[in-house]
Amino acid sequence: KTFLETEFSRYYKASEVKMNVSMGRLRSIRVFVVGKARRPGSYTLSSLSTLINALFAAGGPSKAGTMRDIQVKRNGETLVHFDMYDFLLKGDKTNDIRLMPEDVIFIPTIGPLAGIAGDVRSPAIYELKGETDLNSFIEMAGGLNEIAFKGRIQIGRVIHNSEQNTFESNLDEIKTKFIKVQPGDLIKVFSVVQDKKFVRLSGAVQREGEYAAGPGMTIKDLISTAG
Numbered sequence: 358k359t360f361l362e363t364e365f366s367r368y369y370k371a372s373e374v375k376m377n378v379s380m381g382r383l384r385s386i387r388v389f390v391v392g393k394a395r396r397p398g399s400y401t402l403s404s405l406s407t408l409i410n411a412l413f414a415a416g417g418p419s420k421a422g423t424m425r426d427i428q429v430k431r432n433g434e435t436l437v438h439f440d441m442y443d444f445l446l447k448g449d450k451t452n453d454i455r456l457m458p459e460d461v462i463f464i465p466t467i468g469p470l471a472g473i474a475g476d477v478r479s480p481a482i483y484e485l486k487g488e489t490d491l492n493s494f495i496e497m498a499g500g501l502n503e504i505a506f507k508g509r510i511q512i513g514r515v516i517h518n519s520e521q522n523t524f525e526s527n528l529d530e531i532k533t534k535f536i537k538v539q540p541g542d543l544i545k546v547f548s549v550v551q552d553k554k555f556v557r558l559s560g561a562v563q564r565e566g567e568y569a570a571g572p573g574m575t576i577k578d579l580i581s582t583a584g
Contacts, residue, residue, distance in 0.1 A: 393422030469540030
């Protein structure tokens with residue numbers, strides 16, 4: 358009200374203007390969240406709500422629900438297939454649409470899964486969508502951390518639900534080849550091996566402790582290093 362009075366006072370005398378400002382309530386809409394949601398049911402939301410607002414209200418997908426193919430249905434037609442990974446991992450909400458009364462948000466059963474463990478930034482079990490190569494899968498987990506060893510990546514794979522095989526690779530190989538991640542795969546990224554080549558010096562020296570044993574080091578060199 359103060360802002361509007363200030364604007365009008367540029368053209369009219371304040372004594373000549375009487376103003377009353379009121380705000381109407383936003384209308385509400387009812388939508389339905391069904392399928393594998395954490396809290397399925399009917400929700401009354403603001404008319405300005407979008408798909409993401411409804412998903413947060415319902416607690417998102419349950420452990421058995423997909424995050425890669427959430428559907429909005431209106432009048433019997435599927436309007437959008439929403440991938441929550443785009444929103445959660447990239448901040449992309451391009452397919453987030455404005456909801457209308459009686460819209461149905463359907464969360465199907467979770468799709469194929471693969472896991473990654475070890476020295477990546479976000480080790481976890483991830484849901485696959487389409488063909489995913491090993492390099493993209495590591496990027497989905499936030500990439501390698503600072504102590505990851507690039508020379509060894511291990512893939513545990515179940516073959517025809519009857520046996521488990523283990524494959525070894527390295528970062529250079531997965532960048533040049535398309536190594537497909539399959540459902541049930543477990544990828545392990547290892548740490549750089551700590552260098553154990555050291556000697557311990559003690560007694561009447563300036564600085565006791567452990568020292569790296571470099572090539573050709575003599576006792577004289579070691580004592581000199583210790584001051």
